[in-house]
Amino acid sequence: MVLEITKVCKNFGGLSALTDVTFSINEGEIFGLIGPNGAGKTTMFNLITSMFTPTSGQITFKDEDITTMKSHHITEKGICRTFQNIRLFPEMSALENVMVGQHSRTRSGVLKSVFRTVSQKKEEAKIKDIAEELLDFVGLSTFSDLTSDNLAYGQQRRLEIARALASEPKVLLLDEPAAGMNETETSDLFDLIKKIQQKGITVLIIEHDMPLVMKLCDRIAVLNFGKKIAEGTPLEIQNHPEVIEAYLGKEEEDQYA
Ligand SMILES: Nc1ncnc2c1ncn2[C@@H]1O[C@H](COP(=O)(O)OP(=O)(O)OP(=O)(O)O)[C@@H](O)[C@H]1O
Numbered sequence: 001m002v003l004e005i006t007k008v009c010k011n012f013g014g015l016s017a018l019t020d021v022t023f024s025i026n027e028g029e030i031f032g033l034i035g036p037n038g039a040g041k042t043t044m045f046n047l048i049t050s051m052f053t054p055t056s057g058q059i060t061f062k063d064e065d066i067t068t069m070k071s072h073h074i075t076e077k078g079i080c081r082t083f084q085n086i087r088l089f090p091e092m093s094a095l096e097n098v099m100v101g102q103h104s105r106t107r108s109g110v111l112k113s114v115f116r117t118v119s120q121k122k123e124e125a126k127i128k129d130i131a132e133e134l135l136d137f138v139g140l141s142t143f144s145d146l147t148s149d150n151l152a153y154g155q156q157r158r159l160e161i162a163r164a165l166a167s168e169p170k171v172l173l174l175d176e177p178a179a180g181m182n183e184t185e186t187s188d189l190f191d192l193i194k195k196i197q198q199k200g201i202t203v204l205i206i207e208h209d210m211p212l213v214m215k216l217c218d219r220i221a222v223l224n225f226g227k228k229i230a231e232g233t234p235l236e237i238q239n240h241p242e243v244i245e246a247y248l249g250k251e252e253e254d255q256y257a
Pocket residue numbers: 012015017035036037038039040041042043044
């Protein structure tokens with residue numbers, strides 16, 4: 001088990017965003033977290049990355065309790081995420097955006113040195129090399145000098161993934177990576193996430209694009225009103241009566257048969 005979520009609850013005032021949610025993720029798998037709007041999926045990401053603390057319950061990463069660990073320590077441990085709304089630096093180049101993503105792994109910090117020592121210069125050169133490799137990995141090497149606001153939407157989402165990869169995650173959390181993508185971009189995204197898995201990185205993905213989720217994920221957990229209503233393989237999830245009723249809807253049932 002790489003990540004274990006045990007009996008996690010999160011209340012916001014009187015609202016129970018998550019109630020007693022338990023699931024665990026195996027090393028190297030692509031795990032989907034799905035459910036209707038407001039089901040608590042992003043809240044779960046916010047708890048795993050310590051943007052919020054659970055009201056109760058436990059989160060462990062490789063058997064270490066990380067429930068109350070600070071966010072930056074969680075990044076250093078090897079958990080990194082992308083956001084539902086793109087959060088790039090719009091006026092920085094694609095390359096610089098990825099270079100910034102490495103800050104948790106560097107000693108002297110990126111782009112800030114005024115009096116640069118030889119070792120800092122070497123480190124910067126290495127940071128640039130790694131960023132170039134990552135841009136190549138996500139298929140954006142020809143756009144390296146473009147500012148991120150000049151990239152197409154699907155490219156910006158891939159750039160976000162490259163930036164997240166720059167922190168050398170063991171577990172990558174993707175929050176609706178296919179949102180707003182056309183069919184070709186979604187198909188490229190599928191290939192990219194599979195390549196990330198092949199690198200040995202575990203992927204936890206929130207996604208509303210059901211055909212993509214069903215094709216991509218090894219296992220899936222389904223939330224509804226903050227509670228887990230099902231967990232299993234894509235086939236098990238597609239045939240789960242409570243999921244069909246709560247989430248997929250009768251109309252869409254045939255689509256996945
Ligand atoms: N910071 C917050 N303060 C108060 N309520 C919140 C906060 N964050 C989330 N919520 C509430 O918790 C519930 C779960 O929200 P969450 O964003 O986790 O759902 P979601 O499954 O990610 O939805 P979507 O698919 O629409 O992104 C919602 O009712 C939401 O309004």
